[in-house]
Structure formats: C-alpha cells, structure tokens
Amino acid sequence: MIRSRSVSLLALGLLTLCSACAELEQTLNTLQLPITNGVLDERTIAAGLKEALQVGTGNAVMLTGTPNGYFNTQAIKLLLPEQLQSYEKGLRTLGYGRQVDEFVLSLNRAAERAAPQAQHIFVTAIADMTFADAKQILNGGHTAATDYFRVKTRDRLAAAFRPTVEQAMNEVGVTRQYKALTGYLKAVPFVKREALDLDQYVVAKSIDGLFLMLSREEKNIRLNPSARVSDLLKRVFSHRAA
Numbered sequence: 001m002i003r004s005r006s007v008s009l010l011a012l013g014l015l016t017l018c019s020a021c022a023e024l025e026q027t028l029n030t031l032q033l034p035i036t037n038g039v040l041d042e043r044t045i046a047a048g049l050k051e052a053l054q055v056g057t058g059n060a061v062m063l064t065g066t067p068n069g070y071f072n073t074q075a076i077k078l079l080l081p082e083q084l085q086s087y088e089k090g091l092r093t094l095g096y097g098r099q100v101d102e103f104v105l106s107l108n109r110a111a112e113r114a115a116p117q118a119q120h121i122f123v124t125a126i127a128d129m130t131f132a133d134a135k136q137i138l139n140g141g142h143t144a145a146t147d148y149f150r151v152k153t154r155d156r157l158a159a160a161f162r163p164t165v166e167q168a169m170n171e172v173g174v175t176r177q178y179k180a181l182t183g184y185l186k187a188v189p190f191v192k193r194e195a196l197d198l199d200q201y202v203v204a205k206s207i208d209g210l211f212l213m214l215s216r217e218e219k220n221i222r223l224n225p226s227a228r229v230s231d232l233l234k235r236v237f238s239h240r241a242a
Contacts, residue, residue, distance in 0.1 A: 046134040048236025050126050053145055055233070056217035057122035063213050064206075065115030071108035076209030078107040081201050084181070096184045103177040106169070111206035113168035114161040118210055121156050125149060138236070142222055146215040154207060161203045174198060 063069055070076050080088055080100070091100055137144045169175055178198055220227045221237065228234045 042131050042135075044232075045138060045236060046129070046131050048232050049134040049138050049145075050129065051232055052218075052221050052228075052237070053126050053129075054123070056145070056214060056221055057119070057126070057149075059217045060210060060214040061115055061119045061122070064210050065112060065118075067109075067112060069115065070111045070206070070209055071105060073209075073213075076205075076212055078104065078111055078202065078205045078209075080104060081196055081198070083196050091181070091184055094184070096181070099177065099181055099184065103174070103181050106172045106174040106177055107202055107205075109172045110165050110168040110174055110202050111209065113172075114164040114203070114206050115210060117160040117164055118153075118157055121153050121160060122149065125152050142219045143215045145218050146211055149214065150211055157207050157210070158203055161206055162199060165202050165206070166199050169198065169202065174202075 063073075064076070070078055079085070080103070088100060091097070133148065137148055140147075175198065178196075221233065225234070225237075228237055
C-alpha cells in the first residue's frame with residue numbers, strides 16, 4: 001500500500017514536471033528566445049537578417065542619396081546616354097566640352113535627388129519578408145539579398161523615382177541642357193538625332209547604381225566581421241560562416 005502510494009506520488013510529480021516544462025517552452029516561445037542549444041532558432045535568423053538588410057540598405061541609400069554620391073563614384077556615375085556617346089568626341093572637338101560635362105553632372109544630380117525615395121520601399125520589403133525568404137537569403141550567395149530586392153522592389157522603385165527625377169531634372173536644368181546639347185549636334189556631320197526618354201534613362205541608371213552599392217554593402221556584412229555592428233549580426237553571420 002505504501003509502495004503503491006509512492007509510485008502514485010512519483011507519477012504525479014513527473015506529470016507536474018512535464019507540465020512545467022511545457023509551460024516554460026511556451027513562455028520562451030512567447031518571449032521569442034531560442035530554446036535549442038547551439039542552433040539558431042527561426043526568429044533569431046529572421047531578426048538577424050532583417051537587421052543586416054536594414055543596415056545595408058540604409059548605407060546604400062546614404063551613399064547614393066547625397067551630393068556627388070553618383071557623380072564621384074565611378075562604378076555608378078551616370079554617363080552620356082548611349083545615343084549620344086558616339087558623338088561626344090565630335091562635340092568636344094567643336095568646343096562643346098563644358099556643355100557635355102554640365103549635362104553629365106545634371107544627370108547625376110537628378111539621380112542623387114531620387115535615391116532617398118528607396119528607403120521606405122526597402123523597409124516595407126524587409127517587413128514583408130517571410131522566414132523562408134530570410135533563410136534562403138542567409139544561406140545564399142554574397143548578393144542573395146540584393147537579388148531578392150531586385151525582384152521584389154525594382155518596379156516600385158521605378159514608380160517612386162520617376163516623379164522625383166522629373167522634378168529634379170527640371171530644377172537642375174537637365175532637359176534644357178539636353179535640348180541645347182542635341183542642338184549642337186546639328187554642327188556634327190551625318191548625325192541622326194534619336195528620340196530619348198531622359199527620365200526613364202535616369203531612373204533606370206539610378207536604380208542600377210543603387211543595387212550595385214547595395215550588393216557591396218551586403219558582401220561587406222557577410223565577409224567582414226567589423227561591418228557587423230550589433231551583437232545580433234555577429235551571432236547570426238558568425239554562425240552562417242561556421
């Protein structure tokens with residue numbers, strides 16, 4: 001009888017302990033803390049990647065969306081549109097080099113005005129990211145996040161950039177300078193002037209440059225431990241590197 005009672009008490013104790021364990025696990029889940037020793041949980045992975053993307057996109061926008069952000073960065077500097085490049089030498093020979101340079105500068109100024117529009121679009125894309133997206137990006141190549149943003153945000157970026165580009169181009173005189181430049185082409189023999197959507201040209205080149213800078217920021221965070229500016233980034237990307 002005594003032994004039977006002891007067994008019953010032991011069973012009751014085990015049930016109570018198991019119930020407590022279940023409650024602890026539920027509490028930890030509620031607090032969004034990892035419960036598996038040595039393995040990053042889903043919430044940590046997603047949070048770490050999203051923080052990395054916030055840092056990377058913020059840096060890319062800051063680098064491009066300032067005066068000379070495009071103009072002084074050779075990799076993303078907007079040059080003469082392709083339709084005009086073959087005539088550049090002739091224009092400079094005829095003494096229009098200053099006008100060509102001013103036109104190129106104005107293109108870059110318009111791009112620099114538009115770049116900050118990207119920030120809220122990137123933030124929205126990051127917030128909408130699923131864990132499956134985050135895990136795939138984390139385990140992907142050095143530009144996996146940039147490639148993800150190209151697919152998810154390019155159309156939205158183009159729509160957001162266009163009004164700003166149009167306004168900026170009017171303010172910095174791009175259209176006026178373009179008309180003047182194409183007018184000078186009349187002095188170049190055998191030139192056939194082609195129609196050009198300058199707004200579309202600047203929008204497309206601005207976005208290309210933004211993604212290039214974003215890819216550099218992403219590679220830096222993945223490969224350079226000193227670029228991981230928080231404990232969460234260090235933990236997630238160190239685990240990824242391992």
